[in-house]
Amino acid sequence: MRDLDFNRIHRFVFDDLHLMLDINSGSVHVIDEDVDLFLDALEEGRSWEEAQAVTAAKIGETDAADIADAIAELIDGGMLFSDIDFSEYTPHTEPIVKAMCLHMAHDCNLRCGYCFADSGAYGGGRSLMSLEVGKKAIDFLMEASKHRTHVEVDFFGGEPLLNLQVCKEVAAYGHARAKELGKVLKLTMTTNGVLLDDACTKWLNDEKMDAVLSLDGRPDIHDNMRRFVGGQPSYQVCADHFKKFVASRDQLQYYLRGTYTHYNPDFAQDVIHMADDLGFKELSMEPVVAPADMPYALTDDDKPIILENYNILARHYLKRWREGKGYNFFHFNVDFTGGPCLPKRLSGCGSGHDYLAVSPEGDLYPCHQFVGEEDYKMGTVFTGIEKPEIAERFQKANVLTKPTCMKCWARFFCSGGCHANNIRYGGGINEPYEYGCDLQRKRIESAIYVQTVKLLESEGDDNQ
Numbered sequence: 156m157r158d159l160d161f162n163r164i165h166r167f168v169f170d171d172l173h174l175m176l177d178i179n180s181g182s183v184h185v186i187d188e189d190v191d192l193f194l195d196a197l198e199e200g201r202s203w204e205e206a207q208a209v210t211a212a213k214i215g216e217t218d219a220a221d222i223a224d225a226i227a228e229l230i231d232g233g234m235l236f237s238d239i240d241f242s243e244y245t246p247h248t249e250p251i252v253k254a255m256c257l258h259m260a261h262d263c264n265l266r267c268g269y270c271f272a273d274s275g276a277y278g279g280g281r282s283l284m285s286l287e288v289g290k291k292a293i294d295f296l297m298e299a300s301k302h303r304t305h306v307e308v309d310f311f312g313g314e315p316l317l318n319l320q321v322c323k324e325v326a327a328y329g330h331a332r333a334k335e336l337g338k339v340l341k342l343t344m345t346t347n348g349v350l351l352d353d354a355c356t357k358w359l360n361d362e363k364m365d366a367v368l369s370l371d372g373r374p375d376i377h378d379n380m381r382r383f384v385g386g387q388p389s390y391q392v393c394a395d396h397f398k399k400f401v402a403s404r405d406q407l408q409y410y411l412r413g414t415y416t417h418y419n420p421d422f423a424q425d426v427i428h429m430a431d432d433l434g435f436k437e438l439s440m441e442p443v444v445a446p447a448d449m450p451y452a453l454t455d456d457d458k459p460i461i462l463e464n465y466n467i468l469a470r471h472y473l474k475r476w477r478e479g480k481g482y483n484f485f486h487f488n489v490d491f492t493g494g495p496c497l498p499k500r501l502s503g504c505g506s507g508h509d510y511l512a513v514s515p516e517g518d519l520y521p522c523h524q525f526v527g528e529e530d531y532k533m534g535t536v537f538t539g540i541e542k543p544e545i546a547e548r549f550q551k552a553n554v555l556t557k558p559t560c561m562k563c564w565a566r567f568f569c570s571g572g573c574h575a576n577n578i579r580y581g582g583g584i585n586e587p588y589e590y591g592c593d594l595q596r597k598r599i600e601s602a603i604y605v606q607t608v609k610l611l612e613s614e615g616d617d618n619q
Contacts, residue, residue, distance in 0.1 A: 161198045165564035169604040179239040250508035250546045252299035254307035256523045259315035268380040277527035283318040284515040289325035291536040292513045309343040316350040348393040371413040372425020412439040416451040423464040430482045439485035469601045486598040503570030507549025524575035552584045568599045
């Protein structure tokens with residue numbers, strides 16, 4: 156008699172494929188309706204023998220016995236209904252910063268309707284980071300990263316290219332300090348593209364800098380939310396700059412990142428536009444997170460449309476892949492061979508201790524979404540961390556401290572969700588933002604489906 160906990164597996168059907176995830180091991184199994192029948196009987200409380208008999212009544216004793224033997228083998232091999240030893244998880248005893256988001260500009264040349272940062276001002280005055288602050292931020296990172304060899308800086312805003320010269324000087328200073336200390340500095344630029352001219356492109360390419368490029372998809376969708384200060388549309392300027400920029404680096408080291416809102420729950424068409432019509436190959440599309448009274452906020456009526464659009468996008472993704480014209484969609488990336496280690500699966504993004512944000516004045520915050528909120532100011536790059544309790548609070552928030560997450564099959568993929576979203580729209584740092592959870596679960600199912608299909612069809616080609 157086997158005592159099986161069905162909270163340890165997740166079964167779902169995507170189009171014609173029946174899939175089963177072993178939550179703790181991360182093993183994914185392709186099954187069929189007969190296996191589902193056997194497992195349904197077990198989940199209903201029937202004994203192993205009874206479940207086998209129910210299955211045999213439909214498909215015959217031999218096939219039912221084969222299914223029971225196969226399931227038993229997976230269980231005994233730790234690939235189904237597996238347990239996990241959380242004693243292996245040792246949380247950090249002190250913050251060790253590996254990445255910083257430098258707010259080079261609290262100003263922007265666009266006025267995006269959904270901007271969480273108050274059109275770049277973050278609730279304060281418009282300002283640019285000085286070289287002095289930028290250098291002190293680098294010094295802080297080099298010291299706070301301690302034994303870490305690899306460190307990261309994201310030039311962020313507002314629009315960081317409004318402060319391009321300081322970006323250049325901070326980058327040069329960062330590389331020099333990293334070399335001096337035997338570290339490796341990786342840089343990223345997040346930009347709306349308006350100022351991404353040839354000279355800027357050359358510098359970014361010379362630096363081998365990653366880039367996050369903001370484009371929301373179809374022209375009317377993009378221009379509905381992303382306009383210039385005077386109200387003029389920005390799509391054509393941004394799209395033209397991005398196409399030229401991406402071509403200059405052979406489609407490498409970038410993500411074209413969009414945001415979908417209540418105005419385009421059919422966001423798959425925006426991703427398809429960026430892939431098919433514009434030719435971009437590295438894509439991400441994120442749901443807006445906003446107060447419910449905002450006209451662009453996602454609604455309950457939008458949700459079924461959004462979920463179906465992940466289906467549409469998964470099918471398009473596979474169609475393009477089969478044609479040899481594949482693209483990379485960020486949320487369809489799952490690693491079946493060796494995903495994140497247990498601490499990473501439990502702790503998530505690391506905001507507040509692994510990752511910090513720096514305002515133009517040099518103030519330190521847990522991440523870019525908290526910049527300007529006095530309650531979350533942790534210190535400054537000049538004085539260091541003055542409120543270690545904030546870092547401790549974020550550090551202790553992990554899947555194990557979130558009761559709702561511990562009941563969710565997707566917990567080791569999302570690691571409990573975004574702390575900022577949970578605090579603002581959930582029940583606190585340890586209570587998830589449920590709307591976002593629903594979308595995340597669908598994204599993960601879609602990712603498991605597309606990666607399974609790719610693996611199955613690739614193996615089929617290899618065996619021909």
